[in-house]
Amino acid sequence: xxxxxxxxxxxxxxxxxxxxxxxxxxxxxxxxxxxxxxxxxxxxxxxxxxxxxxxxxxxxxxxxxxxxxxxxxxxxxxxxxxxxxxxxxxxxxxxxxxxxxxxxxxxxxxxxxxxxxxxxxxxxxxxxxxxxxxxxxxxxxxxxxxxxxxxxxxxxxxxxxxxxxxxxxxxxxxxxxxxxxxxxxxxxxxxxxxxxxxxxxxxxxxxxxxxxxxxxxxxxxxxxxxxxxxxxxxxxxxxxxxxxxxxxx
Amino acid sequence: xxxxxxxxxxxxxxxxxxxxxxxxxxxxxxxxxxxxxxxxxxxxxxxxxxxxxxxxxxxxxxxxxxxxxxxxxxxxxxxxxxxxxxxxxxxxxxxxxxxxxxxxxxxxxxxxxxxxxxxxxxxxxxxxxxxxxxxxxxxxxxxxxxxxxxxxxxxxxxxxxxxxxxxxxxxxxxxxxxxxxxxxxxxxxxxxxxxxxxxxxxxxxxxxxxxxxxxxxxxxxxxxxxxxxxxxxxxxxxxxxxxxxxxxxxxxxxxxxxxxxxxxxxxxxxxxxxxxxxxxxxxxxxxxxxxxxxxxxxxxxxxxxxxxxxxxxxxxxxxxxxxxxxxxxxxxxxxxxxxxxxxxxxxxxxxxxxxxxxxxxxxxxxxxxxxxxxxx
Ligand code: SF4
Ligand code: SF4
Numbered sequence: 125x126x127x128x129x130x131x132x133x134x135x136x137x138x139x140x141x142x143x144x145x146x147x148x149x150x151x152x153x154x155x156x157x158x159x160x161x162x163x164x165x166x167x168x169x170x171x172x173x174x175x176x177x178x179x180x181x182x183x184x185x186x187x188x189x190x191x192x193x194x195x196x197x198x199x200x201x202x203x204x205x206x207x208x209x210x211x212x213x214x215x216x217x218x219x220x221x222x223x224x225x226x227x228x229x230x231x232x233x234x235x236x237x238x239x240x241x242x243x244x245x246x247x248x249x250x251x252x253x254x255x256x257x258x259x260x261x262x263x264x265x266x267x268x269x270x271x272x273x274x275x276x277x278x279x280x281x282x283x284x285x286x287x288x289x290x291x292x293x294x295x296x297x298x299x300x301x302x303x304x305x306x307x308x309x310x311x312x313x314x315x316x317x318x319x320x321x322x323x324x325x326x327x328x329x330x331x332x333x334x335x336x337x338x339x340x341x342x343x344x345x346x347x348x349x350x351x352x353x354x355x356x357x358x359x360x361x362x363x364x365x366x367x368x369x370x371x372x373x
Numbered sequence: 374x375x376x377x378x379x380x381x382x383x384x385x386x387x388x389x390x391x392x393x394x395x396x397x398x399x400x401x402x403x404x405x406x407x408x409x410x411x412x413x414x415x416x417x418x419x420x421x422x423x424x425x426x427x428x429x430x431x432x433x434x435x436x437x438x439x440x441x442x443x444x445x446x447x448x449x450x451x452x453x454x455x456x457x458x459x460x461x462x463x464x465x466x467x468x469x470x471x472x473x474x475x476x477x478x479x480x481x482x483x484x485x486x487x488x489x490x491x492x493x494x495x496x497x498x499x500x501x502x503x504x505x506x507x508x509x510x511x512x513x514x515x516x517x518x519x520x521x522x523x524x525x526x527x528x529x530x531x532x533x534x535x536x537x538x539x540x541x542x543x544x545x546x547x548x549x550x551x552x553x554x555x556x557x558x559x560x561x562x563x564x565x566x567x568x569x570x571x572x573x574x575x576x577x578x579x580x581x582x583x584x585x586x587x588x589x590x591x592x593x594x595x596x597x598x599x600x601x602x603x604x605x606x607x608x609x610x611x612x613x614x615x616x617x618x619x620x621x622x623x624x625x626x627x628x629x630x631x632x633x634x635x636x637x638x639x640x641x642x643x644x645x646x647x648x649x650x651x652x653x654x655x656x657x658x659x660x661x662x663x664x665x666x667x668x669x670x671x672x673x674x675x676x677x678x679x680x681x682x683x684x685x686x687x688x689x690x691x692x693x694x695x696x697x698x699x700x701x702x703x704x705x706x707x708x709x710x711x712x713x714x715x716x717x718x719x720x721x722x723x724x725x726x727x728x729x730x731x732x733x734x735x736x737x738x739x740x741x742x743x744x745x746x747x748x749x
Contacts (some may be wrong), residue, residue, distance in 0.1 A: 222486030
């Protein structure tokens with residue numbers, strides 16, 4: 125695989141409640157994370173089925189990450205827990221199919237901290253890079269993940285494995301708004317595309333239902349995103365969704 | 374498209390006799406479902422009506438109607454090829470099990486790697502190359518998905534290997550194996566089937582196997598009846614596990630210990646009406662001293678379908694068919710319903726656990742029962 129340009133292709137399915145808020149905050153706080161992560165919001169993690177995950181895997185992303193709200197915090201009562209079962213079942217099927225189950229990440233958290241979200245993505249992305257390196261032989265193609273549901277929300281971000289996340293969380297510097305350029309990721313990730321820092325883009329006013337920042341601003345435009353993936357059909361929506369890092373309203 | 378279907382299935386011979394509808398287990402419980410009408414509609418060249426009709430997804434492709442049609446209309450093929458067109462036209466069926474099963478089949482055309490074989494029990498002997506290959510099909514996958522249904526599909530695969538070992542064969546089990554494509558094929562997705570089939574044929578060639586043994590009659594029927602249409606004559610023999618074991622018994626290579634009990638046998642559509650294998654499973658059961666086989670009123674070519682196929686459309690109607698079959702099986706006085714197909718086992722077990730009938734008959738896959746008769 126993935127020998128493309130560095131970062132692995134990640135599809136992140138993010139519950140529209142806490143995790144999406146965290147993603148919004150990541151943008152607002154100017155956090156950055158891998159441009160190869162495609163974040164797709166789902167109304168509830170409980171809506172993610174085993175079939176949807178298997179179909180996503182058939183699109184051959186390097187990893188799929190599902191982010192659900194923390195235990196006891198599901199807006200619809202138990203979507204996060206049923207999602208947990210779905211993820212477990214999917215991992216078992218992956219094992220049978222000869223796909224490393226670690227390529228399916230799962231995060232249960234109601235933490236809406238944008239930095240945590242960014243580090244969740246980067247942590248998962250880093251784990252997947254290691255897997256790719258290790259599995260050099262086992263072919264996983266590089267294609268980008270099928271972008272199943274695009275659409276709804278403008279923004280979003282995903283989160284993957286927790287442990288990683290926590291670990292990395294600390295060190296990352298949050299880019300302060302304005303001067304995003306400078307900040308760009310300390311880590312040496314190579315970003316494929318040009319910066320489009322277009323701060324301006326923003327605009328979409330989705331208001332987050334959840335916690336903290338209600339401020340209108342939310343959405344962060346992507347900075348580092350890879351240009352090529354832009355092909356997605358709904359360009360604008362996708363774009364903002366994939367927004368790489370530095371956001372800032 | 375429709376025209377070609379009519380020509381290929383000889384639908385133009387239809388006499389409108391209605392025997393198909395009268396024979397159909399779905400029509401019995403679902404008055405809107407009529408194979409005869411569907412054929413008529415096609416003959417009137419009402420393409421739109423034919424493709425948009427959701428009922429084309431209700432057919433079990435059980436083959437009962439085709440077996441009885443006086444004009445030899447191939448209704449199963451008619452259904453299949455109409456489904457191909459309907460799917461293209463944007464009218465797919467409703468997948469059962471939330472699409473999980475068809476999704477893991479599709480996954481095997483793309484993302485899947487080398488299959489995990491750690492499910493094979495430690496005391497069993499298998500190999501990577503050899504003359505006889507055991508095609509496990511989707512059993513390891515079913516083992517994950519249907520565990521909660523009380524169906525141990527991995528156990529079925531293991532008991533098959535155990536019996537083959539007992540018959541003196543150390544089968545090849547290949548990590549490069551893929552789903553046979555039966556379900557995508559019968560739900561109108563021939564492309565997926567072809568991709569899977571090519572990989573399987575290559576895998577078998579590389580294994581050096583001259584004979585391939587199947588636990589699942591659907592895989593068996595695909596290899597025996599469908600693959601040759603697309604890829605020419607197979608370069609190896611195929612056998613359902615019951616045929617393989619019955620032959621081993623006949624040759625004196627396999628014998629069973631005593632086992633008390635009365636069982637009845639469910640003829641799977643693919644093994645029976647499609648592949649014409651009726652006797653071998655019965656011979657095999659008869660090889661167990663003390664085991665008595667009693668037949669259901671509808672057996673062999675008249676057997677009632679297990680009520681679902683292709684992982685599309687599972688409704689009230691399907692449940693009723695299954696309950697009817699479970700009741701019929703219990704009515705024979707047998708304590709166990711032996712199935713020749715892992716999928717019949719899954720579907721009937723699903724109905725049995727719904728609680729609609731008290732104390733449902735026990736359902737077992739044939740190799741599970743036979744492996745038990747091996748003793749220790
Ligand atoms: S049984 Fe055959 S001839 Fe009779 S109505 Fe059905 S398709 Fe036509
Ligand atoms: S194949 Fe079976 S279910 Fe389908 S129409 Fe014929 S009898 Fe009915």
